[in-house]
Amino acid sequence: xxxxxxxxKRYGTATVVDDVSLTVETGQIAALVGTSGSGKTxxxxxxxxxxxxxxxxxLIDDVDTATLSPHLLRRRIGYAIQGxxxxxxxxxxxxxxxxxxxxxxxxxxxxxRVDELLSMFQLDPAxxxxxxxxxxxxxxxxxxxxxxxxxxxxxxxxxDEPFGALDPVIRAQAQADLRALQRRLGTTLIIVTHDxxxxxxxxxxxxxxxxxxxxxxxxxxxILTRPATPFVQALIGSAERPFRLLSxxxxxxxxxxxxxxxxAIAPDASLRDxxxxxxxxxxxxxxxxxxxxxxxxxxxxxxAGAGLAAPDEPAAAQVAP
Ligand SMILES: Nc1ncnc2c1ncn2[C@@H]1O[C@H](COP(=O)(O)OP(=O)(O)OP(=O)(O)O)[C@@H](O)[C@H]1O
Numbered sequence: 263x264x265x266x267x268x269x270x271k272r273y274g275t276a277t278v279v280d281d282v283s284l285t286v287e288t289g290q291i292a293a294l295v296g297t298s299g300s301g302k303t304x305x306x307x308x309x310x311x312x313x314x315x316x317x318x319x320x321l322i323d324d325v326d327t328a329t330l331s332p333h334l335l336r337r338r339i340g341y342a343i344q345g346x347x348x349x350x351x352x353x354x355x356x357x358x359x360x361x362x363x364x365x366x367x368x369x370x371x372x373x374x375r376v377d378e379l380l381s382m383f384q385l386d387p388a389x390x391x392x393x394x395x396x397x398x399x400x401x402x403x404x405x406x407x408x409x410x411x412x413x414x415x416x417x418x419x420x421x422d423e424p425f426g427a428l429d430p431v432i433r434a435q436a437q438a439d440l441r442a443l444q445r446r447l448g449t450t451l452i453i454v455t456h457d458x459x460x461x462x463x464x465x466x467x468x469x470x471x472x473x474x475x476x477x478x479x480x481x482x483x484x485i486l487t488r489p490a491t492p493f494v495q496a497l498i499g500s501a502e503r504p505f506r507l508l509s510x511x512x513x514x515x516x517x518x519x520x521x522x523x524x525x526a527i528a529p530d531a532s533l534r535d536x537x538x539x540x541x542x543x544x545x546x547x548x549x550x551x552x553x554x555x556x557x558x559x560x561x562x563x564x565x566a567g568a569g570l571a572a573p574d575e576p577a578a579a580q581v582a583p
Contacts, residue, residue, distance in 0.1 A: 269318035280474035293465030340411035344423035379409040504565035508533040517554040
């Protein structure tokens with residue numbers, strides 16, 4: 263568990279991170295969103311002490327990170343940034359092996375780990391191990407960057423706009439892969455993004471920042487249905503909100519008894535997909551694979567925010583004064 267307590271960073275008279283407190287449970291993803299210059303990167307970099315806080319502290323599993331040596335701390339924390347930051351003159355394998363080498367892993371174990379990670383990211387080890395970063399596509403470089411961050415099996419992974427440079431299709435795939443991988447490994451993840459869509463797709467919790475302050479921290483449903491301030495509301499984008507809400511839940515959530523004509527939709531498809539299918543095919547109900555139906559009337563209700571579980575724990579509904 264990561265506990266950020268009253269974290270503050272000042273440069274001269276400018277307070278760029280202003281008394282931010284939030285908790286990320288083990289195995290969860292927290293997405294930091296906000297406008298440019300709102301302090302997201304600075305907040306993230308204070309977690310691995312690339313930036314030293316002016317005040318406040320960060321606890322990882324109840325240990326104050328100020329008591330640890332910064333370089334040892336950073337070996338325990340994966341860090342992936344936009345533009346991947348790969349070493350250009352080192353091979354893919356050497357790049358991925360960076361932290362395991364610093365930790366003194368035996369060569370055979372490093373090699374095994376590199377190949378395992380390449381396979382996990384759908385890069386054939388025999389083909390990619392010895393290439394240099396410039397011999398890879400942007401998406402492949404990005405995957406190697408994330409593989410490098412995961413190499414030493416960090417309990418915590420920090421990502422700063424890791425998919426910013428990818429086109430929308432690859433980006434959606436990269437997000438899905440990251441989510442699946444993170445679930446499998448149980449890694450705790452803090453990701454900075456300026457894209458609310460990405461935050462909703464990835465975050466178990468979303469932190470909205472503006473001018474160094476945390477305006478709201480809560481599950482995506484809460485941010486979307488109960489924005490704490492006009493700024494949060496503007497960031498969500500009112501036109502997109504119904505679709506974002508629908509994208510959070512699978513068809514299986516709304517399935518009810520009944521029958522309908524036409525091709526069926528899978529229970530694990532999103533409600534957003536179901537709405538698109540209804541509109542595209544002119545149907546007001548769809549059969550669901552395995553039985554039952556989902557209706558347009560239900561989808562409309564859900565898009566308006568009805569029937570969602572009440573936003574949980576009051577602490578997560580933290581709102582700045
Ligand atoms: N080393 C520094 N010295 C002085 N000011 C800094 C320094 N680093 C960052 N800042 C300022 O702190 C503020 C927050 O920057 P930060 O990079 O954390 O924002 P951000 O939300 O990540 O922005 P973006 O989305 O554009 O990357 C900005 O106004 C920036 O100019």
